[in-house]
Amino acid sequence: MALAENTPQKTIERLSAYLRALQELSLEGKIFASSTDIGRKSGISAELVRKDMSAFGCPGRRGLGYNADRLADAIREILGVDRRWKVALVGFGMLGQSLIRYKGFADSGFDITAVFEIDKVLVGNDFEGIPIHAAEDMPDVCERDTILLAIVAVPADRAFEAFQQCLDAGIRGILNFTDQTGFTPPPHAKILNVNIAAEMEALSYFLVHN
Amino acid sequence: MALAENTPQKTIERLSAYLRALQELSLEGKIFASSTDIGRKSGISAELVRKDMSAFGCPGRRGLGYNADRLADAIREILGVDRRWKVALVGFGMLGQSLIRYKGFADSGFDITAVFEIDKVLVGNDFEGIPIHAAEDMPDVCERDTILLAIVAVPADRAFEAFQQCLDAGIRGILNFTDQTGFTPPPHAKILNVNIAAEMEALSYFLVHN
Incomplete structure (x- = not known):
């Protein structure tokens, strides 16, 4: 095959x-x-x-x-899901928290094992057993834990900075939950945009044309 | 055009x-x-x-x-986004709450104006100014407010029930955040599945094949 x-x-x-x-x-x-x-x-x-x-x-x-x-x-x-993957979550807002609790990732072989945040008040804590690290520790943690995949769930104006931090930390696949879709990754990396507003537009299209 | x-x-x-x-x-x-x-x-x-x-x-x-x-x-x-659409949110869990706070919907012309829940403790409350209704009030509220679109963010084992409730309430477009993708809507309605685990699989595919 x-x-x-x-x-x-x-x-x-x-x-x-x-x-x-x-x-x-x-x-x-x-x-x-x-x-x-x-x-x-x-x-x-x-x-x-x-x-x-x-x-x-x-x-x-x-x-x-x-x-x-x-x-x-x-x-x-x-x-490539005949193995388990460790995943970094960048951004610990409401969306990030609900993604940690989303069972579908683990069911498919993806384990969020590290959270990265710029808010110093949150850093050092755990959430559902997952440690919240400072954003600047990303390269060390990702190398130590062999993390190659990341979910970016930061505010839109922080998205480019977060993408670059991921790439600098050796991340090669990014699931982007921000509205920023104009970032071009290097050839060895891939960004997939989850654009739920666009899905809504596909539904409104259906409603006005059917 | x-x-x-x-x-x-x-x-x-x-x-x-x-x-x-x-x-x-x-x-x-x-x-x-x-x-x-x-x-x-x-x-x-x-x-x-x-x-x-x-x-x-x-x-x-x-x-x-x-x-x-x-x-x-x-x-x-x-x-069909040269107008604004009212949207019902079915399920008031972590994911539902973060979707209410997701700015991208409103920016694109979609306003979540009603939440529907089966948990009686939550019903009657407001969240970010949006009323939480009992699930059984969906037909009345959706007819009164002309709501044709819904977001379903309930646990997977309640998904089919929630889809049917939406259809019974006159909803014609559903954005499905559950893992249940096997529901076939009638021809006048459409369900779009947001499957974030599948997006992760596309990233792992990229990693193992590049």
């Missing part, structure tokens, strides 16, 4: 959706899952499921479908 | 990105913006910017580019 290096974002998103579908089907006791099962759970057409699986070198068995656990393992390996 | 009814999600996302880019350029004092300006701000190639604008019936003027404010207004109209 192999994928081209320049696999488009949409394909990776579908892989994530297939993984969730397979996990649910497995929990429901299914050993074999059809492309229809996977498609129904993930909201993707059965035809595209079959096309993707075939492209990943995972053809199903006619009349049986796919071995759910084995296919999930294969997708985990492609996505 | 017109768009086909079945405009793909990706095009709508680019429209949102163009709108943000144009707003920033306007704040920077630019009256005319080139496709290169817009592309740089939004992380989209100048070529695709030109192609999109032309498809939307908005060709730029050679040597001048696009009138930033006028193009922003045109995009707002397409996206």
Whole structure:
């Protein structure tokens, strides 16, 4: 099972959706899952499921479908979640706190193990067992704990500074919850923007055009 | 300026990105913006910017580019954000509270005006000036206040119940922050899933393949 290096974002998103579908089907006791099962759970057409699986070198068995656990393992390996990742959280506001409590990260193999803050009053404390460090300690802590991923949840006017701090600390993947989307990372790093206002706009588009 | 009814999600996302880019350029004092300006701000190639604008019936003027404010207004109209929308928030947990405080919604024209909760201890209170209603009052409140959009931020095991409550209350667009993605809305309604764990998987994919 192999994928081209320049696999488009949409394909990776579908892989994530297939993984969730397979996990649910497995929990429901299914050993074999059809492309229809996977498609129904993930909201993707059965035809595209079959096309993707075939492209990943995972053809199903006619009349049986796919071995759910084995296919999930294969997708985990492609996505790089056949291991656990340590994640830094930059910014300990309301959003940061709710992200620490968000169970979905840990369920998918991502553990927030360090928080970084500029507010000296917070530094030195723990939250849900996770230490809050000073922002300037980021390079040391990330190197010591092999942290390569970060979530940036600071106010918009601090975003660029936070991105640069992450890169200086050796972070290579950033999930950006700020409104600042104009930062261009170096080629060895990637920033993904979570823009929930844009999602709302997609809904208003749907409402006015349907 | 017109768009086909079945405009793909990706095009709508680019429209949102163009709108943000144009707003920033306007704040920077630019009256005319080139496709290169817009592309740089939004992380989209100048070529695709030109192609999109032309498809939307908005060709730029050679040597001048696009009138930033006028193009922003045109995009707002397409996206349906040339007006303000009232939004219901279902679920008053940590995530719900931070979403109320998230400035990006209001900046884009979306006002959370009502919160719905099943916890009777919370019902009747206000948070940041927004009333917390009982979940069963949703149909009345949404009809009275003409609320067509909702954000669902309840625990995963309550998600389906919350989706159904929204639909019963006349909601037509749902932004889903739960892990439950298998709910199929009727054709007159749309659910968009904000899956932040899947975004993390896209980052881990990048790390293991680059």
